[in-house]
Amino acid sequence: MQADEAKLVARVRKGDQRAYTYLVVRHLPAIEVYAKRIVNDDTLAQDIAQDVMVVLWQRSGDFNPDKARLTTWLHRIAHNRCIDIMRKRQREVNWDASDSEHPVAESETATGLQPIDVALMRLPESQRTALVLTYYQNLSNREVAEIINSSVRAVESLLVRARGNLKKQLETQL
Amino acid sequence: MNPDEKSQKRATDTIAAYGAEQSAWPEAERGSTLDAVQSSDELRQILSEEASLDSLLQQSARVATLDATQVAQKIARGLPQQLTLSQRLSRRLEVVAESLSSDVWKPALAASLTLSAGLAVGSTTYEPVEDWSQAEHYSFTVVGEEY
Numbered sequence: 001m002q003a004d005e006a007k008l009v010a011r012v013r014k015g016d017q018r019a020y021t022y023l024v025v026r027h028l029p030a031i032e033v034y035a036k037r038i039v040n041d042d043t044l045a046q047d048i049a050q051d052v053m054v055v056l057w058q059r060s061g062d063f064n065p066d067k068a069r070l071t072t073w074l075h076r077i078a079h080n081r082c083i084d085i086m087r088k089r090q091r092e093v094n095w096d097a098s099d100s101e102h103p104v105a106e107s108e109t110a111t112g113l114q115p116i117d118v119a120l121m122r123l124p125e126s127q128r129t130a131l132v133l134t135y136y137q138n139l140s141n142r143e144v145a146e147i148i149n150s151s152v153r154a155v156e157s158l159l160v161r162a163r164g165n166l167k168k169q170l171e172t173q174l
Numbered sequence: 175m176n177p178d179e180k181s182q183k184r185a186t187d188t189i190a191a192y193g194a195e196q197s198a199w200p201e202a203e204r205g206s207t208l209d210a211v212q213s214s215d216e217l218r219q220i221l222s223e224e225a226s227l228d229s230l231l232q233q234s235a236r237v238a239t240l241d242a243t244q245v246a247q248k249i250a251r252g253l254p255q256q257l258t259l260s261q262r263l264s265r266r267l268e269v270v271a272e273s274l275s276s277d278v279w280k281p282a283l284a285a286s287l288t289l290s291a292g293l294a295v296g297s298t299t300y301e302p303v304e305d306w307s308q309a310e311h312y313s314f315t316v317v318g319e320e321y
Contacts, residue, residue: 013257014265017250024246029238036236046240050249057249058256114235134192135231141200159191167227174226 006065013060024053027071030137031078037132038082040121048081068146075137076147079129086125119169127162130155185210185217194225 011019031052035045055077056063063073120128126148133144134155141152148155167174175183185207192198199207211217257265 013255014268015255017247020250021243021246024249025242028240028242028245032238032240033236037234042239049240050245053245054249054253057253060255061258112235114233116230116233117235120234135198136234156187156191160187163190163193163224163227166230167223170227170230173230174223 002065002069005070009056009060009063009065009070012057020057023056023070027056027074028053030071031074034075034132034137035078035082037117037120037136038079038125038129039085044085048078048085051081052077069143071137072139072143072146075133075139075143079133079147082129083125115170115173116166119166122169123162123165127158127165130158131162131166134159181206182210182214182217185214186220189217189220189224193228193231194221195228 005023008019008023012023028049032045032049035048036042039045039048052074056074063070068076120131123131129148130144133139133147134141139147141155145152145155150158184203188199188203188207189211192200196204196208211221
């Protein structure tokens with residue numbers, strides 16, 4: 001599959017719209033859901049996901065199939081976009097210091113989200129990112145470490161803390 | 175710490191990080207983690223707790239709603255690709271190579287051969303019927319009259 005995708009990206013580089021559409025259909029849903037879980041704003045997440053696909057179209061020459069899988073490359077772009085947006089949002093909104101690590105508004109509990117989604121949003125960003133990339137996006141610990149620019153050991157530590165925090169939050173349901 | 179304790183500690187850490195689902199464990203450690211679980215009641219208890227959290231994680235309601243085909247078409251039709259100089263050059267060369275390897279050159283070659291043959295036949299067989307030997311003289315006369 002990795003070799004197939006490398007060939008498809010090479011075709012995208014030559015302006016092949018069919019190859020591009022195929023790759024977008026394959027990767028956009030995962031990137032969109034990832035962004036939704038990280039930024040907790042559907043419209044913003046859709047913008048991020050589309051931005052990532054723009055990068056795939058415009059700068060596919062930057063992708064090196066010898067270094068990473070396409071999904072890892074796309075997730076890294078999405079991750080960087082999410083971080084930028086969350087930092088910008090934190091600057092714009094005058095967060096109370098105690099809330100800055102878990103920006104969950106009260107109204108978000110009433111938008112049809114499951115308790116697990118609310119609990120995830122209450123995790124510190126780094127723990128949430130590590131858990132979402134590993135558990136929901138099915139990326140390996142090495143890939144997650146590469147995306148968040150960290151070590152495998154640090155990723156595991158984030159995962160242990162994330163799951164521990166979730167258990168505390170969801171105590172009544174466990 | 176003896177080897178058994180060490181492998182049990184590593185199995186505990188693996189389950190605490192990746193949950194109860196074996197497929198989520200790092201591939202290289204799957205066998206040893208499974209062995210450690212089978213030989214420890216404490217690990218089986220931890221595994222059961224993590225399985226409960228895994229089932230809650232599965233209840234997440236986030237879904238994708240964008241129409242991927244539409245997004246792809248909108249981007250590909252509306253935005254130019256940003257290519258480096260070397261990518262642009264290589265693309266031009268590929269276009270030239272493709273046109274040479276295709277049948278586009280055949281009609282062009284046929285037309286140029288026909289034209290060359292016509293010129294060759296015309297220049298060897300054409301004989302003027304009028305006497306133009308005095309043509310130079312006439313032209314000088316006409317020019318000279320203007321002054």
